[in-house]
Amino acid sequence: MARPTSNGLVQAFQALRLHSSSTSRPVTRCLARQTRTYATEVEGQPSALETQEQAPAAPEIDFTNFARRPARIVPASPSYFSGSPRFIDHVLQLEQLQAKYASLPTVAAGDAPRMAWFKLAQFRDYVGEPVPMKKYKSLVKILQRLNRIQPEMVPGEVRNTLEEFLRPGNPYAVQHVPRTVDENGRARAKGKRKESTAVVQLVEGEGEVLVNGKSLVEAFQRVHDRESALWALRCTQRLDKYNAWITVRGGGVTGQAEAITLAIGRALLLHEPALKPVLRKAGVITVDARRVERKKPGHVKARKMPTWVKR
Amino acid sequence: MASSWCWSCLSRLRAPSTPRAILPPQSITPRLTTASFHSSAVQYANPTKKKGALVAVKYRQGQTLRRKKKKTTERARPPAVGERKALRKRIVLSNPNALEVEGMQDLSSETMIDARLRGSVLGLPVPMLDQLRAVQAFKPKQGWSIFRRPATVLRRDTLEMARLFEKISGEGDAAEKGKVVKKIITGLKGSGKTVHLLQAMAMGFLKKWVVVTVPDARELVSGDTSYSPIEGTNPPQYVQPNAVSALLMRTVEANRQVLSGLKVSQKHTGLPSLKPSSTLEDLAKLGFQDAAVAWPVFQALWTELTATAAAPGMEKDFKARPPMLVTVDGIAHWMKESAYRASDFTPVHAHDLVFVKHFLSLLQNGQASLKNGGMVLYATSTSNNPSIYTLEVALDQLAARQAGTSPSSPEYPSPEAYSGADARVLDLFKPTTGKEPQFELQTLGGLTRDEARGYLEYFARSGLLREEVNETWVGEKWSLSGGGIIGELEKLGRHVRTAAQTTPVLN
Numbered sequence: 001m002a003r004p005t006s007n008g009l010v011q012a013f014q015a016l017r018l019h020s021s022s023t024s025r026p027v028t029r030c031l032a033r034q035t036r037t038y039a040t041e042v043e044g045q046p047s048a049l050e051t052q053e054q055a056p057a058a059p060e061i062d063f064t065n066f067a068r069r070p071a072r073i074v075p076a077s078p079s080y081f082s083g084s085p086r087f088i089d090h091v092l093q094l095e096q097l098q099a100k101y102a103s104l105p106t107v108a109a110g111d112a113p114r115m116a117w118f119k120l121a122q123f124r125d126y127v128g129e130p131v132p133m134k135k136y137k138s139l140v141k142i143l144q145r146l147n148r149i150q151p152e153m154v155p156g157e158v159r160n161t162l163e164e165f166l167r168p169g170n171p172y173a174v175q176h177v178p179r180t181v182d183e184n185g186r187a188r189a190k191g192k193r194k195e196s197t198a199v200v201q202l203v204e205g206e207g208e209v210l211v212n213g214k215s216l217v218e219a220f221q222r223v224h225d226r227e228s229a230l231w232a233l234r235c236t237q238r239l240d241k242y243n244a245w246i247t248v249r250g251g252g253v254t255g256q257a258e259a260i261t262l263a264i265g266r267a268l269l270l271h272e273p274a275l276k277p278v279l280r281k282a283g284v285i286t287v288d289a290r291r292v293e294r295k296k297p298g299h300v301k302a303r304k305m306p307t308w309v310k311r
Numbered sequence: 312m313a314s315s316w317c318w319s320c321l322s323r324l325r326a327p328s329t330p331r332a333i334l335p336p337q338s339i340t341p342r343l344t345t346a347s348f349h350s351s352a353v354q355y356a357n358p359t360k361k362k363g364a365l366v367a368v369k370y371r372q373g374q375t376l377r378r379k380k381k382k383t384t385e386r387a388r389p390p391a392v393g394e395r396k397a398l399r400k401r402i403v404l405s406n407p408n409a410l411e412v413e414g415m416q417d418l419s420s421e422t423m424i425d426a427r428l429r430g431s432v433l434g435l436p437v438p439m440l441d442q443l444r445a446v447q448a449f450k451p452k453q454g455w456s457i458f459r460r461p462a463t464v465l466r467r468d469t470l471e472m473a474r475l476f477e478k479i480s481g482e483g484d485a486a487e488k489g490k491v492v493k494k495i496i497t498g499l500k501g502s503g504k505t506v507h508l509l510q511a512m513a514m515g516f517l518k519k520w521v522v523v524t525v526p527d528a529r530e531l532v533s534g535d536t537s538y539s540p541i542e543g544t545n546p547p548q549y550v551q552p553n554a555v556s557a558l559l560m561r562t563v564e565a566n567r568q569v570l571s572g573l574k575v576s577q578k579h580t581g582l583p584s585l586k587p588s589s590t591l592e593d594l595a596k597l598g599f600q601d602a603a604v605a606w607p608v609f610q611a612l613w614t615e616l617t618a619t620a621a622a623p624g625m626e627k628d629f630k631a632r633p634p635m636l637v638t639v640d641g642i643a644h645w646m647k648e649s650a651y652r653a654s655d656f657t658p659v660h661a662h663d664l665v666f667v668k669h670f671l672s673l674l675q676n677g678q679a680s681l682k683n684g685g686m687v688l689y690a691t692s693t694s695n696n697p698s699i700y701t702l703e704v705a706l707d708q709l710a711a712r713q714a715g716t717s718p719s720s721p722e723y724p725s726p727e728a729y730s731g732a733d734a735r736v737l738d739l740f741k742p743t744t745g746k747e748p749q750f751e752l753q754t755l756g757g758l759t760r761d762e763a764r765g766y767l768e769y770f771a772r773s774g775l776l777r778e779e780v781n782e783t784w785v786g787e788k789w790s791l792s793g794g795g796i797i798g799e800l801e802k803l804g805r806h807v808r809t810a811a812q813t814t815p816v817l818n
Contacts, residue, residue: 217499217793221510223802226791233790240786 501798
């Protein structure tokens, strides 16, 4: 009926005023005959309808409907007043599923399909609640239990629920392609140490080595560095059986030499995978992931504190 | 002030044993353990500790910090002037502790061309060592001092050079008497450039050639020897009399046998003191007795050595002149401005020094100059080496020409624009014209595996290397030395123990 415009409100007030000053007129009528007027305008001639009309009575209370409309708003989830309702809802839902399908046969944990569940941070984003690590672990346990249901017999309900908890992008779908020696007999491998990165192309040959287009002697003046660069070949006595073509960037001399060690070791494994235990023993396979520790504010270096000075 | 007597126990609170007047000021008196007004028995208290510093105060002495003076230890007197340099430049050619290598052959006219001996180490003939020393063929850090006697490897480049020597001397099958071979020798550090020159000198002595050497090109341009402009030259040329004199001395010392057998055959108007019957040795001696005439004497000696026939009237005892070997080590120093200054203090280019120019011109007109044939070997150096862009470009051009790239083709290397390339250097390395043979670039690489094995066996047989020299071991060292770079092989060979042993974990 009455549009909630200022105009309407003004009219209503005017109607009330008129009603009190002159003969009583039913407000409803006035509102019914509503026309667009200015606020200063006096309502036109009193309408001809001067018959007294009764305001309609309130409808009868329908007690059947009454029960559905509670006096206060009730939250949708019963766990609304816990700290993390959405999380608890998820747990409850999963527990319910677990109980429901507890009788289904399961497979061993190792045979279950590999699933990339949400990481904790991702799950916190997903539910929007600060979920503690421990509680999330318990949830993952239920997920894993549900995942162990024999794959042929997994109900659609369970499958759909489990999919909600998977990381996007499905990391386990990407198949790792094992590197091999290419059609020209080159094995290509990378190695890193400190700030250096080395790329080695290893082919069968006479034991010739080129580092960045230079000979080994030009690249590494110290005999020690040369030995450590070729250590993988030397400790397997393959020094005269392969040629190496090496590109190495970044870092210092030692770092470059040891990056080459790692790269040659990996490239050699492509040619002769059986050498792995030997190379492991020679310390060629193990990656040294240490990097320079960052400097901290208030410290002179990474850990060193300024000298204590009295006053 | 409160009384010094405690009223309750009648004990003396303060016990000044000394009169008050000479007490030190209040601030430095030892503080009593009790307050002055306190009345407990001070006698029963522990005696106050005397502080060392305060006790030690003496009134007639300064209060400042005193340190003990360091004792001046008697040091040995520093070595005399020139002694350190002499020690640094000392050349030791023998080590009595090293084993004598049995069955080692000497370098001779036969062995040096014997391809079967390739990879074996040949000793330098002992009588020749003095000659080689005279021409300063040995350098201090070449490791001669660890072996019983000096010896060198017969590698492929050596054999090729030996064949050239044979040809030019007019022996062998394909004799080319009177030919001049000009080479610029480059290579990595430690690849044996200087020793290659040494082998050339040894062969020259064996073949009775005249050997003229500049053992260190740097000495001529570093401003160490005297220089003077030559009158009437424009642009001014400079002569270095003392350097010329030293070269004459070296040449006479080393080639005395050859030079004393040759008589003067030309007329030298500039040298009135020269008798017509004197030998070339006498001629050269004039130069190093008086440095002022060293340059004319050198020119006279050069014309004598390159003469093909005697001047009219002097044919009496003319003998054919032998071929000449000219070697220069460290040629890069001659491709830049020298340390000498002209009268207007502008630097003098090395090519303006006539002595330097004389040797460099042999690249362009070697055949014309050395009429009796010979060899011109100029080696670069990597240990004491100025970096000269133009020389790099020039050597690249030389290599490209040798590989068959025509100088007009776009692939032919040329100096970058605005790089300030030295036109004189580029001119020097331009291809020769006319009948003059081209000069070659010879890049020394590493030894082959077989040669490396022979070399390392020599270490083992000298008692320096105590390991079994077998195929795998040599192969390993060959790779570690960057493909048989001989200087690196020497380092590996002379190590008592070369790093960790190969782990026999395989199988």
